[in-house]
Amino acid sequence: MSDVGFVIAAYGVILGGLGVYTVTLWRRLSSVREASLRIRREADAAPPPDRPV
Amino acid sequence: MGVRLLGIIGLVGVAAATAFGLFVVPADLNQGDAQRIMYPHVASAWLAYGSFGVTALASIGYLWKRDLRLDAIAVAGAEIGVIFTAFAIWGGMMWGRPVWGVFWQWEDPRLTTTALLLALYVGYLLFRRLTDDPARRAARAAVVGIVAAVDIPIVHFSVEWWRGLHQGPTIGSPDRVLNPSAPGQFIIALVGMVAAFTLVWLYLMIRRYQLARIEWQIEEHGRLGRISAARRKASVPTGGQPEGAR
Numbered sequence: 001m002s003d004v005g006f007v008i009a010a011y012g013v014i015l016g017g018l019g020v021y022t023v024t025l026w027r028r029l030s031s032v033r034e035a036s037l038r039i040r041r042e043a044d045a046a047p048p049p050d051r052p053v
Numbered sequence: 054m055g056v057r058l059l060g061i062i063g064l065v066g067v068a069a070a071t072a073f074g075l076f077v078v079p080a081d082l083n084q085g086d087a088q089r090i091m092y093p094h095v096a097s098a099w100l101a102y103g104s105f106g107v108t109a110l111a112s113i114g115y116l117w118k119r120d121l122r123l124d125a126i127a128v129a130g131a132e133i134g135v136i137f138t139a140f141a142i143w144g145g146m147m148w149g150r151p152v153w154g155v156f157w158q159w160e161d162p163r164l165t166t167t168a169l170l171l172a173l174y175v176g177y178l179l180f181r182r183l184t185d186d187p188a189r190r191a192a193r194a195a196v197v198g199i200v201a202a203v204d205i206p207i208v209h210f211s212v213e214w215w216r217g218l219h220q221g222p223t224i225g226s227p228d229r230v231l232n233p234s235a236p237g238q239f240i241i242a243l244v245g246m247v248a249a250f251t252l253v254w255l256y257l258m259i260r261r262y263q264l265a266r267i268e269w270q271i272e273e274h275g276r277l278g279r280i281s282a283a284r285r286k287a288s289v290p291t292g293g294q295p296e297g298a299r
Contacts (some may be wrong), residue, residue: 003086003151006066010287011071018253020069021136022060025260027299031211032267039274 066249074242081239087151088239092246094112094144097137098167099247100254102205104134105174107201107258112195124191124293127198128181131174137254138171153218161217166208173201185276186255188270 074092081088094166108130145164146156159165177197184190194205 006151007075007086007089010144011075011093013092013143013147013278015067015071017136017143022257025174025257025264028259029264029267030272032264035271036267039271041249 056256056259059252059259063249063252063256066252067247068115070242070249074135074183074243078238078242090144091149091239092242092252093139094148095243096247097140097144100250101137101141101170103169103210103251103254104130104137104258106130106270108134108174108177108198112198112202113189115195116199117225119188119192121187121269122266123193123271124194125129125262126258127191127195128178128265129261131177131198132259132261133254135171135178138167138174142167142171146267149218155218160219161219162215163208163217163219166204167273170201170204170208173204177201185272187272203207207290218273230286 055210070092078088078089108127111127112128113121115127126224142164145167150156156162157254177194180197181190181194211217212219
C-alpha cells in the first residue's frame, strides 16, 4: 500500500469513526429521551396511590 | 440550540482542518504524505488524555461530594476517551507502517502504555456494568477511574523516560513550546486539527453527559418501581385461608 493509501485509511477510519459514534450517540439519546417521556406520561396517567388507613 | 451550534461549528472545523492538512500543507521532506496522518493522530491522543483527565477529576469530585452528576461526567469522559485512544492508536499504526516499517511494536513504551490505557478504560466501562445501584456503581467506578489515570503521565513521559521507536514530543514538552522543531505550516495544521477536534469532543462530552443523566433517571424509576412492586407483593396475603374460616 502506498503512503497515500495509509493516509486515506487513517483519515477514513478516524473521521468515519467519529461520524459513526456521533450518530450512535444521537440515536441512544433520542431513544432514552423517548423512554423518559413515556415514563412521565404513564406516571401522570396512573391513578393516585391509596391513602394509608 | 447552543450545543447543536457547537456540533455544527466542530463539524465544519474538522472538514476545514482535514482539507488544510491533506491538500494545502506540503508533504514532509522525509516522511512524505504519511506525515499528514500526524494531525488527527496527535489531536486524538491529546483529547484522549483530556477525556481521561476529566474522568479522574470527576471521579475525585464524586468521592468528595457524592453527586451523581459528577459520575455522569466521569462516564462521558471514559467512553469518549476510549474512542479517541482507539483513533490515536489507529492513526499511529497507519503512520508507523510506512515510516517505521511496522504497524506495532510491543517493546515500545509509548505504544504499550497507550494500549494499556485503552484496556484500563474499557475495563472501567465494563466494571460499571457489574452493579445496578447507581451510588455504589459510581463510588466503585470512581476508584477505578482515579487509579487508571496514573497511566496518563506514564504514557505522556514514556518517550522521555525510556528509549523506543516513538519519537520525543515535537511541541509537547515545555522547552519546545516556544521553539517547535516542525515548520510553521505543519504547526498551523496541527493546531487547527486539535482545535476542531476539541470542539467536536466538547459536543460529544455534553451529549454523552445528557445521555448518562437520562439513563440514570430511567434506571432510578425502574428501581423504585421494582421496590414498590415488591412491597405490594409482600403486603398481600397469598395462599391459605383467613383465620376463623373453618
